[in-house]
Amino acid sequence: MANQIMQRQLPLCRPSITQLETRAVLEVMQSGWLTTGAKALEFEERFRAFVGSDFAVAVTSGTAAMHVVFHGLNIGPGDEVITPSLTWVSTINLIELMGAKPVFVDVDRHNLMTSAEHIEKLITRRTKAIVPVHFAGAACDVDSINSLIGERQITLIEDTAHAVGTKFNEKQVGSKYNSVFSFHAIKNLTTGEGGMVCSNDQELVERIRRVKFHGLAVDAFDRVTQGRRPQAMVVEPGFKYNMTDMCAALGLVQLDRIFEINQKRCALAQHYQLRIAGIKGVDPLSVPDTTTHAWHLFIVRVTAEKHTREEVMSFLSARGIGSGIHFLPAHQHPYYLNKYGPHKHLKNSEWNGSRIMSLPLYPDMEMADVDHICDVLEEAVKP
Ligand SMILES: Cc1ncc(COP(=O)(O)O)c(C=O)c1O
Numbered sequence: 001m002a003n004q005i006m007q008r009q010l011p012l013c014r015p016s017i018t019q020l021e022t023r024a025v026l027e028v029m030q031s032g033w034l035t036t037g038a039k040a041l042e043f044e045e046r047f048r049a050f051v052g053s054d055f056a057v058a059v060t061s062g063t064a065a066m067h068v069v070f071h072g073l074n075i076g077p078g079d080e081v082i083t084p085s086l087t088w089v090s091t092i093n094l095i096e097l098m099g100a101k102p103v104f105v106d107v108d109r110h111n112l113m114t115s116a117e118h119i120e121k122l123i124t125r126r127t128k129a130i131v132p133v134h135f136a137g138a139a140c141d142v143d144s145i146n147s148l149i150g151e152r153q154i155t156l157i158e159d160t161a162h163a164v165g166t167k168f169n170e171k172q173v174g175s176k177y178n179s180v181f182s183f184h185a186i187k188n189l190t191t192g193e194g195g196m197v198c199s200n201d202q203e204l205v206e207r208i209r210r211v212k213f214h215g216l217a218v219d220a221f222d223r224v225t226q227g228r229r230p231q232a233m234v235v236e237p238g239f240k241y242n243m244t245d246m247c248a249a250l251g252l253v254q255l256d257r258i259f260e261i262n263q264k265r266c267a268l269a270q271h272y273q274l275r276i277a278g279i280k281g282v283d284p285l286s287v288p289d290t291t292t293h294a295w296h297l298f299i300v301r302v303t304a305e306k307h308t309r310e311e312v313m314s315f316l317s318a319r320g321i322g323s324g325i326h327f328l329p330a331h332q333h334p335y336y337l338n339k340y341g342p343h344k345h346l347k348n349s350e351w352n353g354s355r356i357m358s359l360p361l362y363p364d365m366e367m368a369d370v371d372h373i374c375d376v377l378e379e380a381v382k383p
Contacts, residue, residue: 012323012359014362040221046252047181055200059196075129076098081102086329086349111287132156136298137166158180163181191247194251195243216234265362268370298358
């Protein structure tokens with residue numbers, strides 16, 4: 001009992017919040033302006049410059065960001081959107097809710113990212129968009145996917161939810177095509193909940209700006225800064241996805257700290273890699289050599305003969321160690337299985353879906369925590 005009380009709790013994730021973040025949010029709270037305002041504009045501009053895209057629009061989540069991009073592209077009935085089954089369900093749900101058809105593509109068995117090769121066979125004349133994922137903070141080769149698209153009228157949307165600070169061949173991902181970032185509490189850069197669309201497509205961005213706030217084309221802040229009329233008019237029906245200044249103030253400080261945050265994540269991940277190399281029955285993901293890794297997640301596959309992934313997760317949990325599954329393949333969720341049936345071609349997604357497990361990884365961890373987790377993991381998979 002005494003041992004259990006002393007046991008150090010290591011959750012799967014914990015946001016890195018310093019006094020700088022606390023102070024910045026408090027200042028906004030005391031300023032008299034809480035919703036979208038100067039901080040949200042500054043965050044958009046600073047994030048745009050960080051990514052290297054022409055435009056950035058801040059919204060309330062990565063899901064909202066994907067929604068406004070799909071809406072802006074008029075994705076709807078008769079359209080197909082190709083995306084991995086092994087991704088967060090928000091993307092698949094949105095495709096479905098837009099009335100389009102999700103076309104599930106398989107991923108590489110060892111880095112969980114899709115490729116032009118996997119996608120090629122699935123393109124039809126109905127394909128309207130392709131959404132590859134930069135998985136766990138590694139970089140997907142989206143340039144090859146763009147070359148595959150060639151002159152076809154297909155839009156490439158990079159899912160950069162895991163990838164603040166990820167580089168492909170030394171260049172920040174999300175700058176060349178349309179990209180969708182998430183600032184959910186588990187992410188490397190967090191605003192609690194939040195998201196950002198980055199794009200170089202001015203027309204698409206203008207539409208997104210219009211629909212992110214009721215389709216009024218302006219928001220409450222414009223009344224103060226641009227003297228808009230007290231009651232704006234709907235230009236087209238829109239959503240309520242504007243980011244608050246409290247979230248943006250948090251995001252601005254996190255953006256200042258992102259290099260430090262990612263460096264610590266990287267050091268911890270490298271230590272995990274060293275330790276896990278010696279544990280039989282636990283197989284980490286491989287990292288493409290084109291990648292500067294943001295290390296959003298540290299994922300292993302449980303391949304031990306005598307223990308399932310669920311058993312290992314329970315063992316860790318009993319020792320105060322959190323873990324997670326990113327992700328169960330979407331085509332195996334009841335709704336999608338009922339609607340579209342089984343998918344024989346998604347072998348790597350299914351193989352990984354029953355084995356992947358994310359281990360704790362966050363900047364406040366110490367190397368000794370990694371050692372402790374690896375010791376317990378080794379015990380968990382013992383033959
Ligand atoms: C790959 C991926 N895409 C999109 C999202 C959606 O982001 P949000 O939770 O901010 O809506 C997530 C969230 O975890 C994700 O992991």
